[in-house]
Amino acid sequence: MQVEHEKFMVWKAQYSVGVQLIDEQHKELVKMTNILYEDCAKYGKDIAYASFKVTIKAAVEYVTKHFATEEQIMERIAYPDFAKHKAEHQEFVKQVLADIKKFEEGRAFVPNTFVHFLHDWILSHIAMTDKALGKYLVAMHLAQKSAGGAVGGTTGGAASGAASGAVGGAGGGNQPASH
Numbered sequence: 001m002q003v004e005h006e007k008f009m010v011w012k013a014q015y016s017v018g019v020q021l022i023d024e025q026h027k028e029l030v031k032m033t034n035i036l037y038e039d040c041a042k043y044g045k046d047i048a049y050a051s052f053k054v055t056i057k058a059a060v061e062y063v064t065k066h067f068a069t070e071e072q073i074m075e076r077i078a079y080p081d082f083a084k085h086k087a088e089h090q091e092f093v094k095q096v097l098a099d100i101k102k103f104e105e106g107r108a109f110v111p112n113t114f115v116h117f118l119h120d121w122i123l124s125h126i127a128m129t130d131k132a133l134g135k136y137l138v139a140m141h142l143a144q145k146s147a148g149g150a151v152g153g154t155t156g157g158a159a160s161g162a163a164s165g166a167v168g169g170a171g172g173g174n175q176p177a178s179h
């Protein structure tokens with residue numbers, strides 16, 4: 001196959017949700033999906049199968065960590081759509097775990113379909129759900145900045161602090177598992 005070196009998913013500036021920490025984690029998800037896609041092209045061979053198995057495990061761990069990051073931020077700022085957003089994460093994890101079970105049991109698992117599912121879910125979740133969260137965080141951050149020290153309320157102050165921390169966060173301590 002001559003398309004092996006073409007990237008399946010390419011990160012684009014338009015995917016940014018405006019929050020560095022979340023963007024960095026999304027970029028890792030894109031990278032992992034690409035690795036799985038590359039393994040797919042060679043699927044059926046023992047090495048590709050082994051690689052797929054390792055990457056899929058690392059991807060699940062990373063996704064879990066990434067969702068936890070977003071959910072902690074949402075909880076801290078009392079994000080209005082927290083429950084809905086979290087439910088989307090849970091539904092995705094459920095689907096992925098069901099697919100992995102099929103993969104491990106060697107039944108009705110089509111790697112190519114699985115990787116396309118990851119691709120489509122990641123892009124649509126970022127475009128709709130994560131972007132809405134990013135927009136909210138950036139707005140909170142800006143409101144806090146323009147209010148200066150005037151946001152003196154206890155909960156308001158704490159929430160704004162969480163928002164600006166998330167928006168300005170450098171993403172330390174969230175390195176993905178190495179492949």
Ligand SMILES: [Fe+2]
Binds near residue numbers: 089
């Ligand atoms: Fe999300």
